[in-house]
Amino acid sequence: MSSVQININGEVKDLEVEPWTTLLDALRDKLALTGTKKGCDHGQCGACTVLADGKRINSCLTLAVMHDGAKLQTIEGLADGDDLHPVQRAFIKHDAFQCGYCTPGQICSAVGLIKEGKAKTDEEIRELMSGNLCRCGAYPNIVAALKEVMNK
Amino acid sequence: MNPFTYHRATNPSDAIADHNRVNGAKFIGGGTNLIDLMKENVEHPSRLVDLNHVGLREVSDREGVLKIGALVTNNEAAYHPLIEKDFPLLSEAILAGASPQLRNMATCGGNLLQRTRCYYFYDTATACNKREPGSGCDALKGYNRIHAVLGASDKCIATHPSDMCVALAALDTTILAEGTKGVRKIAFADFHRLPGDTPEKDTNLAEDEMITGLELRARFSRQFKYLKVRDRSSYAFALVSAAVGLESENGVIKKAAVAMGGVAHKPWRDFEAEKTLHGEKPSEEVFKKFATSFFKGAAGYGHNDFKIELGQRTLVRALSEAAAKGVWL
Ligand SMILES: Cc1cc2nc3c(=O)[nH]c(=O)nc-3n(C[C@H](O)[C@H](O)[C@H](O)COP(=O)(O)OP(=O)(O)OC[C@H]3O[C@@H](n4cnc5c(N)ncnc54)[C@H](O)[C@@H]3O)c2cc1C
Ligand code: SF4
Ligand code: FES
Numbered sequence A: 001m002s003s004v005q006i007n008i009n010g011e012v013k014d015l016e017v018e019p020w021t022t023l024l025d026a027l028r029d030k031l032a033l034t035g036t037k038k039g040c041d042h043g044q045c046g047a048c049t050v051l052a053d054g055k056r057i058n059s060c061l062t063l064a065v066m067h068d069g070a071k072l073q074t075i076e077g078l079a080d081g082d083d084l085h086p087v088q089r090a091f092i093k094h095d096a097f098q099c100g101y102c103t104p105g106q107i108c109s110a111v112g113l114i115k116e117g118k119a120k121t122d123e124e125i126r127e128l129m130s131g132n133l134c135r136c137g138a139y140p141n142i143v144a145a146l147k148e149v150m151n152k
Numbered sequence B: 001m002n003p004f005t006y007h008r009a010t011n012p013s014d015a016i017a018d019h020n021r022v023n024g025a026k027f028i029g030g031g032t033n034l035i036d037l038m039k040e041n042v043e044h045p046s047r048l049v050d051l052n053h054v055g056l057r058e059v060s061d062r063e064g065v066l067k068i069g070a071l072v073t074n075n076e077a078a079y080h081p082l083i084e085k086d087f088p089l090l091s092e093a094i095l096a097g098a099s100p101q102l103r104n105m106a107t108c109g110g111n112l113l114q115r116t117r118c119y120y121f122y123d124t125a126t127a128c129n130k131r132e133p134g135s136g137c138d139a140l141k142g143y144n145r146i147h148a149v150l151g152a153s154d155k156c157i158a159t160h161p162s163d164m165c166v167a168l169a170a171l172d173t174t175i176l177a178e179g180t181k182g183v184r185k186i187a188f189a190d191f192h193r194l195p196g197d198t199p200e201k202d203t204n205l206a207e208d209e210m211i212t213g214l215e216l217r218a219r220f221s222r223q224f225k226y227l228k229v230r231d232r233s234s235y236a237f238a239l240v241s242a243a244v245g246l247e248s249e250n251g252v253i254k255k256a257a258v259a260m261g262g263v264a265h266k267p268w269r270d271f272e273a274e275k276t277l278h279g280e281k282p283s284e285e286v287f288k289k290f291a292t293s294f295f296k297g298a299a300g301y302g303h304n305d306f307k308i309e310l311g312q313r314t315l316v317r318a319l320s321e322a323a324a325k326g327v328w329l
């Protein structure tokens, strides 16, 4: 077992993990932060997207031990109390989900995308959101939600 | 995953020494390929030596040589002002690969050493000489749509999956390696191997060596194109891809660098064929002739036969689009 200290959503957490525990499994199974979803577990769907030191990553293809001392943000940490994050509000307003399974990953990815500031057109939003698959096909509404937040 | 121990290296020497001390140890960069393969039980290292805290995260341009540290992430490299401005072919190729999340994790060192996406290599229930030397190759007579048409052997017909490496091949990159016996430089063309009789060896990097960085000289900041052809328009590996850089003088091609991905066990270049472009005025006819000679000796294995024609068309289009960015007077 390795001792790891990670700042998650502003709270410092001490964890005991095996070296082979992925960050995704640590979040879900050790910290009960089940908002982050496991879709494919192979980097192919984006359901596990979290923000590590502000950057979006796939938590399924990285180890918890590799994040000792890091600052993470998950879907649970985006809202300010009952006050939803602008991207969360835009997803609700634009009906940017159906079953909701991909949604936490989509929202974390969108927060990362907006921070990166590289996407301007619809085409660029689609390309830079391509790491998040949605089996329900909510893509047009997801683009609309992002555009609204970006234009504010 | 199999159990393993973990070490967070604090500098390159610590990483090399620790990696050398333990049998079966492997370096880990972004982990986006290694962890995937560990979950599939294709890789089973006894120890992971984490390179993410050893430094080597700088991009610098000194005396005309661009240096990229091995731990610079793929996204950091693609969006770096020096690379966007002077090496746009490299930016374009990196951004054509994987997804933003993966590119935020993947390192420039790890990208070079990512392994093939051959389905049989991933599936431990099948025969694969690359995964298990001597076991055979189920791709030869199997479903081989993504496989090689150039430089393959009867032991392995896998392709190298990287987009970034195709641009690096065209840009005459030098790889900086460091091992227990010191440092050395490896020309890009000598880095990846053809499968021959030892497909288990992807590269000529020695067991004890790590990649510390890349050095680039050729720029092609104006007439360039990375063209990737794939089954869906994003977040998919290339069926074939082409990286093209052109330089013109007095209305003719002075220098051409052309590399292809998805066609061989390594990014494919044909220096002889490139020379035939020198002194020519760009035209579809000239590019078609070049494409034909680029694919001389190509052989399909059934499902991938289409790559021979697709590859030639891709070359002609990439060359034409690169040429169209220039002024040919
Ligand atoms: C779903 C998915 C889609 C993808 N799509 C694409 C695509 O379209 N195009 C594309 O080009 N790539 C694609 N990739 C692959 C991705 O680019 C590679 O996985 C990535 O570049 C590997 O870098 P890494 O740092 O994560 O390597 P790691 O996984 O950390 O390491 C890979 C290998 O390199 C070794 N290693 C790492 N760093 C060093 C070093 N400095 N010195 C010596 N050895 C080292 C490791 O031991 C390991 O064997 C995709 C990956 C996934 C999961
Ligand atoms: S093509 Fe190479 S990697 Fe694929 S099954 Fe054959 S030996 Fe293995
Ligand atoms: S669960 Fe991580 S990308 Fe699918």
Ligand code: FES
Residues within 6 Å of the ligand: A096, A097, A098, A099, A100, A101, A102, A103, A133, A134, A135, A136, A137, A138
């Ligand atoms: S809302 Fe169902 S997968 Fe996206």
